[in-house]
Amino acid sequence: MSVADVIASIALIAGSATSLVAGIAVLRFPDAASRVHAATKPQLLGVVLLLIGLGIRLGSVAVIGVVALIVLLQMMTAPVAAHLAVREALRSRAGSPANAFAEASDGDQPRIARELRDADPDADLDADADADDGRGGP
Amino acid sequence: MTIVVLVSGLLLASGALAAAVRLIRGPGPIDRAAAMDVLVAIVVGAIVLAAAASSSSVALTIAVVVSLLGFVGSAGLAILLRRSRG
Numbered sequence: 001m002s003v004a005d006v007i008a009s010i011a012l013i014a015g016s017a018t019s020l021v022a023g024i025a026v027l028r029f030p031d032a033a034s035r036v037h038a039a040t041k042p043q044l045l046g047v048v049l050l051l052i053g054l055g056i057r058l059g060s061v062a063v064i065g066v067v068a069l070i071v072l073l074q075m076m077t078a079p080v081a082a083h084l085a086v087r088e089a090l091r092s093r094a095g096s097p098a099n100a101f102a103e104a105s106d107g108d109q110p111r112i113a114r115e116l117r118d119a120d121p122d123a124d125l126d127a128d129a130d131a132d133d134g135r136g137g138p
Numbered sequence: 139m140t141i142v143v144l145v146s147g148l149l150l151a152s153g154a155l156a157a158a159v160r161l162i163r164g165p166g167p168i169d170r171a172a173a174m175d176v177l178v179a180i181v182v183g184a185i186v187l188a189a190a191a192s193s194s195s196v197a198l199t200i201a202v203v204v205s206l207l208g209f210v211g212s213a214g215l216a217i218l219l220r221r222s223r224g
Contacts, residue, residue, distance in 0.1 A: 009142040012190060016149035019180050023153030026176050027160045032168040035160070039172040042153070042179040047205070050146075050186040054198075057190050066198045070182075070205060077209035081175065084216035089168040092223065 008056040015049030018042050032089040036082050043078040047071075143191040150187065154180045171215050178208030 018041060025038035051067045154177060161173035185201040 005139070008190070009139070012142055012146045012187065013149070015183060016146035016153075016187070019176070019183055020149045020153035020156075022176050023156035023160075023180070026173050027156040032166055032172070035164075035169055035172040036175075039175040039179075042176060042183070043208075047179055047182050047186070050183045050190075054186050054190045058193060058195060060195070063195045063198065066195065066202065070198070070202055073202065073205055073209075077206070077213075081209050081212040081216070084213050085168050085171050088216045088219050089166070092166075092168075092219070 004056050004059075008053040011049050011053035011056065015046045015051075015053065018046035018049060022046065033086050036085045036089065040078055040082045044074055047074055139191070143187060146187050147184070150180050150184050167215065167219060171212050175208060175212050178204060178211070182208075 022038055022042040025041075026035050029035045029038055048071055051070060055064050055067045157173045157176040157180065161170055161177065164170045164173055182201050182205050185197050185204065189195060189197045189201075
């Protein structure tokens with residue numbers, strides 16, 4: 001087993017492991033945007049590592065040409081598709097980033113909304129002023 | 139080399155299984171599109187792995203076509219969702 005075979009084997013296993021990690025991340029991440037972010041990784045890193053392993057193993061000029069073509073196409077298309085998907089995911093939330101954060105965690109939505117309101121001093125002051133006006137009115 | 143191909147195939151299959159679970163369960167269409175992207179990338183990787191295992195470059199043309207089909211599917215779904223929302 002020569003040095004080139006060892007490098008090709010390492011590249012093949014690393015590319016497959018990247019795909020496995022991306023699959024687990026898509027399964028376990030909590031948000032649509034973060035899932036798309038995780039899904040972009042095997043499209044470039046995993047495929048490129050596998051193609052590097054293949055190119056080292058076969059090593060002919062025609063194979064390296066097709067490998068370069070696939071890498072170039074993945075580099076052009078993967079960010080465009082991810083950008084379109086994430087933009088659609090964020091716009092379908094229909095509202096401010098505060099609403100997006102509050103809806104992102106469906107488990108403890110009131111706590112997140114309260115923290116966001118407390119973190120924004122202007123909104124907090126306005127809410128208190130409105131409450132005082134309502135209470136100290138007629 | 140056989141052991142390397144076996145280990146890589148098992149890793150790819152595990153990733154495809156996790157992505158398929160997300161494809162079935164995913165609450166929104168964007169989650170399913172992300173899972174589909176991972177599945178397409180794993181299919182391209184499996185074709186490349188098969189080409190490396192058999193030391194023939196015949197299947198690489200299929201990998202080019204599948205990678206382009208994955209882009210068309212994902213981008214088309216995003217554009218279709220934007221158009222249907224109005």
